[in-house]
Amino acid sequence: MRLSRFHLSTARETPADAEIVSHQLMLRTGMIRKLAAGIYTWSPLGLRVLRRVENIVREEMNAAGAIEVLMPSIQPQELWEETGRWAKFGGQLLKIRDRKEAGYCYGPTHEEVITDFARHELKSYKQLPVNFYQIQTKFRDEIRPRFGVMRAREFLMKDAYSFHLTDEDLAREYENMKAAYIRIFTRLGLEFRAVQADSGAIGGDASQEFHVLAESGEDGLAFSTGSDYAANVETAQAAAPGPRPAASEAMRKVDTPTQKTCEDVAKLLGIALERTVKSVAVMTDGGFVLALVRGDHSVNEIKLGKLPGMADYRAASEAEIQAHLGSEPGFLGPVGPKQAIRVIADREVAALADFVVGANERGFHLAGVNWGRDLPEPETVADIRSVVAGDRAADGGEIRLARGIEVGHVFQLGRKYAEAMGATVLDEQGKSQVMSMGCYGIGVSRIVAAAIEQNHDERGICWPEPMAPWQVAICLINPKNDAGVIEAAESLMADLHKAGVDCVLDDRGLRPGPMFADIELIGIPHRVVVSERGLAAGTFEYRARRADAAEQLDRAALLAKLGA
Amino acid sequence: MRLSRFHLSTARETPADAEIVSHQLMLRTGMIRKLAAGIYTWSPLGLRVLRRVENIVREEMNAAGAIEVLMPSIQPQELWEETGRWAKFGGQLLKIRDRKEAGYCYGPTHEEVITDFARHELKSYKQLPVNFYQIQTKFRDEIRPRFGVMRAREFLMKDAYSFHLTDEDLAREYENMKAAYIRIFTRLGLEFRAVQADSGAIGGDASQEFHVLAESGEDGLAFSTGSDYAANVETAQAAAPGPRPAASEAMRKVDTPTQKTCEDVAKLLGIALERTVKSVAVMTDGGFVLALVRGDHSVNEIKLGKLPGMADYRAASEAEIQAHLGSEPGFLGPVGPKQAIRVIADREVAALADFVVGANERGFHLAGVNWGRDLPEPETVADIRSVVAGDRAADGGEIRLARGIEVGHVFQLGRKYAEAMGATVLDEQGKSQVMSMGCYGIGVSRIVAAAIEQNHDERGICWPEPMAPWQVAICLINPKNDAGVIEAAESLMADLHKAGVDCVLDDRGLRPGPMFADIELIGIPHRVVVSERGLAAGTFEYRARRADAAEQLDRAALLAKLGA
Missing domain, CATH: 3.40.50.800 (Anticodon-binding domain)
Known part of the structure; x- marks a missing residue:
């Protein structure tokens, strides 16, 4: 290719309305041009990169045995009503009426369409397993489209949907797809992590996200140096602590006139922050709860909320704290509460001896506190803290933190859509069985932006070779x-x-x-x-x-x- | 590829609602599955064929120097208002409101978007000429979608748009694109014709359609065996007739008691149909007109309507005929009308001697009629007839008729869109010039159906090798x-x-x-x-x-x- 016969249109100035570096560089290089909010034209230069990503995705999907199809972008309302998502999907669903006033949407995803295809195409277990994929344009009417193609409204996605007779077979294909995703992101030349994820609103039994690592990433990730373990910071776990040492100090009341934080108390007493305990007072339907984490840790709200009885907990008010502990915040602790309370101790707190807690008395803490002697053993011991960099991982490695951009997602959907839409096959006994489904997405256009976030310097983009124009x-x-x-x-x-x-x-x-x-x-x-x-x-x-x-x-x- | 690992789903029955053979065969082979009216999913088998077409189109467009881009499917209302097409395009435009009530449409074509792209990207004549193309999904809200992907609402199209400083350069690129189209359809293994076309509502100076020949085609085509001349039957021309022979008969009134058609008169008189003349009475703003074609020919309404003063002509009523000719239909003729009338003679009629016309008297015709002797030379001589198979073409070949399916179209748009949207560049003198534009479309998904219409037998599809799955x-x-x-x-x-x-x-x-x-x-x-x-x-x-x-x-x- 001769550049004189190509159309290259670069700019020196950084566009004022582009907040992140990939958006700035995609505009400065002329890779994309904005047509409307969250809607972009891919220029010749940009399209060359997009196609490289698309081709690698396609090659690896084919190699993994998935079969390419092409579904429409415009989908009928009735299908979405079968699964209840016409009402539930929310404002991102771009709803359309055609000239005959029939209801349609611009597909933001294709579970309904592929399940409809499958219920017509698949009649027998002999046709299973099968994994259909497409590389296709989607639309999500983001309320605040931004960051260029990172969070665009119209975007290019690879979406795959697999169908199975049994959940075991779904689990097998799920692993097959995970392996294909690892090959795809490796071939693209990106630093990435496969991250354990909550399946969230999409439902299903197991899911994993693929993140491109970049400082500007929206998601906090934790990963281990000892294996490929990686998780969203919200759900990451460190190794369980070792056994609790024997008590060696007597409990004593210490003067902490203005020291309300663990940091200040540790400093005053000249002890390690790790030996202090933070008491977080919350209210639940079942009453007052004191959640304890080490002074150098913080309570992970998602983990805490998942414990029995803790759904929908909220911070306790000062009045509630006074009523149960007889003290004001800053000096709270689990020893000798005014009323009986539930204590939930993080695993690390339960493993402490000779620790420091608030004395439930303004200006005082208790030092040398020990479980079973100075207060009852905690009612609940659980992992309720967020991991921090340097934690030991369960695999023996060290936990590190990073930020990531989600570019892929694999789900075991199970029977949610097939059940709602009556997608069944006959099994070996001639009995009708609802199929089990997996779905596997990759944000093709988003990868281009994510790669730039990870690979750039002050002079511009530094493409990984497989993605370079x-x-x-x-x-x-x-x-x-x-x-x-x-x-x-x-x-x-x-x-x-x-x-x-x-x-x-x-x-x-x-x-x-x-x-x-x-x-x-x-x-x-x-x-x-x-x-x-x-x-x-x-x-x-x-x-x-x-x-x-x-x-x-x-x-x-x-x-x-x-x-x- | 092993078919056991592919997804093939064929049916023996011909689907009841599929009217044409390509639609029937695409459903029976499972190439497509209907999702909604005019909206189809391409199955693995169908997509293999679609991709073959797409790849050949892409390769030849690249080889012709066009540069691929990717424009959005969703286009803002404001752009369409700049060209006036938001109001004018009609019901095929699928209009959409997003969550913020902003107006958009699903692009049925991309003149507005590419012209917007060009006015931002192109600043200097040095960047010209340039030809941007894309292979992209479009939507036209057909009032009666039918024939499967032949007239679908959502479809795949290749659309290209070229930009030029001068009309001469546009004409050069137009020829370049025509040559590329010929290579594309030749490589696809299809029998096709490049057909002269009216540019119709899209506007512009010159245009040509590419038709795949098939008996089921919607359009009547005429082509010559002597060159690559081909035209829509509506506009096709035969060679001009030779000089008029000398008169050899005297005019005489003949008895034709019930013979109202040229066929019946010729039979009765035992003469060739070619020597009879059909008189067609019409009214225009300027009054009564008698249009004359040979008995074996028929009036071409489009050609007649293009003559000066003939726009919006209509058939004359019996009362109007009586007033001007003093006779009833079936016995009309140009000799001795009751009132002065305008006579328009087809070129072939003007070249006749000793011909037969109606006598303007019930039950009588005139034979041995000659121009200049029995009636004045015709006021207007023009080509106002439709060609018929066997006509001599201007190139010396023979005119043949065929039916075609339009699969491509090239236009010289000129400055229509660039003018409306202010797409200018600076010329060598630093003066702002509105660019001249060409546009070039290929119906990628339609080609698949057209190829089947042309290549099938009672056992199914007979793919041309380059398109075969x-x-x-x-x-x-x-x-x-x-x-x-x-x-x-x-x-x-x-x-x-x-x-x-x-x-x-x-x-x-x-x-x-x-x-x-x-x-x-x-x-x-x-x-x-x-x-x-x-x-x-x-x-x-x-x-x-x-x-x-x-x-x-x-x-x-x-x-x-x-x-x-």
Whole structure:
């Protein structure tokens, strides 16, 4: 490809309304152009990248045995009423009336359509298992579309749906898809994690998210150095603590006149923060509860809320705290409450000896506190804290924290949709069975933005090679003045092409400064400069996108470097 | 590909609601499944064919220098208001309101969006010419969607839009696109014609339609055996007639008591129908007009309507005829009218001598009539008739008639959209110039149906090889009983694969009858049968889809036959 015959339109200025770096760089490189809120045109440059992602996804889905179909974007209301989602899906569903006033929506997802397809196509267990996928345009009417294609309204998605006679077979295909996803994100050259996820509103039995790691990611993730364990910070678990040491101190009341936080108390007493205990007072339908975590930890609301009796808990008011503990916040503790209370101790707290808690008396804490001696053993011991960086993981590794951008999701849906829509097959005994379903999504257009969030510097995008619009840019210095420069570049390009390396020839006749700036901005992994001076010396200037400096290479060395 | 791992779902019955053969066969083969009126899911089999078409279109568009982009399907109302089409486009425009009550439509075409893209992207004549294309889903809310994907509401289209500084450059690119279209339809293996077309409502200066020939086609076409001339029957022209012979008969009144048609008069008089003249009485704003065509011809309403003063003409009433000619229909003629009338003679009528017309008197015609002697030379001589099969074409060839399905269209739009939307560039003198535009469409999904209309028999589809889901089907007889059969088939498939021939292995274990019926129904061009008996004899059974019988070939001959 010659850049003079391509349409490249870059800008130096960072657009004022683009908040995140991928959005800024996609606009500056001209990869996308906004048509309306959350609706973008993909320019020739942007589409080249999008198609690379699409092709890798398609190849790996095919290799994993999934079969490609193409479902419509416009879906009839009646189908969505069969599953109850016409009413339940919410404002993201773009509802449409056609000229005959029939109700439709622009598909934000295709569970209803594929289940309808399956109930007509699949009659016998002999046709199972089967996994249908498509790469197709979806629309979600986001209330606040932003960040360019990261959270667009119209977007490109790969969605797959598998059908099974048994849940065991679904679980097998689920693992097959997980493995395919790992191959896809590995091939794309992205740093990513497969993360345990709550299945949330979509329902089903098991699910996992795939996140591209990037500082700007919306989701907090925890992963272990000891295995591929990764989880959303909201659900991540550290290793259980070791056994509780024996008590070695007597309980004593200590003066903490203004020290209301664990940090301040630990500092005053000259002890480790890990030996203090934070008491969090909450109310539930069953009454007052004191949740205890170590001073260096924080209560994880999702974990706490999942314990029996803790659904819909709320913070206790000062009056409720006074009534149950007889003290004001800042000095609370589980020892000797005014009224009987339920105590829930985090596993780490239950494993402490000689610890420090509030004395339920303004200006005082209790030190050297021990379970079973100074207060009863806790009624409930559970993991109710959020993990922190440096925690030991269950696999023996260390917990690290990162931020991620969700680009994929695998679900075991089970029979939710098949049941609602009557998607059955006959089993070996000729008995009608509702099929079990899995669904597997990848945000194809979102991956492009996520890759930029992970791979950029102050000069622009640094594409992972498999996603780059071209692997190599061959820059011509003064092509109009010297036919030898064009000839040498074309010969180089021909050899690279033969070796399967995709090149672009920058023959636009720009001066080196603006030309190099463009090539760096659009993130081409390898840059080769062909100049009269270099040819005279028998060399080409080569520079990798992320390298600090260029090097002079002869033709053979250059080809070797570029894998040709 | 093994058919046992694919999803093939064929039906023997012809669906009752499918009127045309392509719709019937696409349903029977399971290529498509209806989701709603005019909205279809493409099954794995259907999508394989659709993708083949798409890929050939993409390759040739790229080779022609067009650059691929991807525009959104959802388009804002404001853009359509800039060109006035929001109000004018009519009911086919699917209008949508989003959650914020902003107006959008599902794009039925993309002139507005690409012109908006261009006015932001293109600033200088140096960026021209450029031709942007996309292969993308469109929606037209047809009032009566029918014939499956032939006239669907949601469909896949390739649309291209070129931008130019001058009309001359537009004309050059228009020819470039026509040549690309010819390559595309030739590569697809379809019999087609490039047809001169009225640009109709879309506007612009020149346009041509591409039609796949098929008996079931909606459009009547005329083409010449002498060149690539082809035109819609409505606008096709034959060669001009030779000079008028000298008069040799005297005019005489002949008795035609019940003969009101030219056919009956010619029969009665024992003369050729070509020597009779049909008089068609019409009214215009300027008064009464008698249009004359030969008895073997018919008036072409479009040609007649384009003559000066003939826009909005209508048939004359009996009262109007009586007032002007003093006779009733069936005996009308241009000789001696009651009042002065305008006579428009078809070129062929003006070239007649000694012809027959009505006498403007019930029960009589005039024979031996001659221009300039018996009546004045006609006021207007023009081509106002429809061509008929066998006419001589201007290129010396013979006119033939056919029916066609429109699958492509190229337009020189000119400045209509660029003017309305202010899409300008600076020219060499730094002066702002409105760009000239071309647009070029191909109905990708429609091609699939059109190809079937052209290529089928009583057993099913007969795909042109480039569009076939697979080129070769290798059918296994009793694969479970004989491992040698599978082994031989796999080895054959490996050799064909190496030669770039795409095969499918029918390892479903069906009996030969149903298996062969499926393979024929889905139209695979080449069928190879691998059986125990054949292997013992050292042969494979081969049959081309359109062949009358199978032949026994040894391995080398088979591979040679299949181009491997």
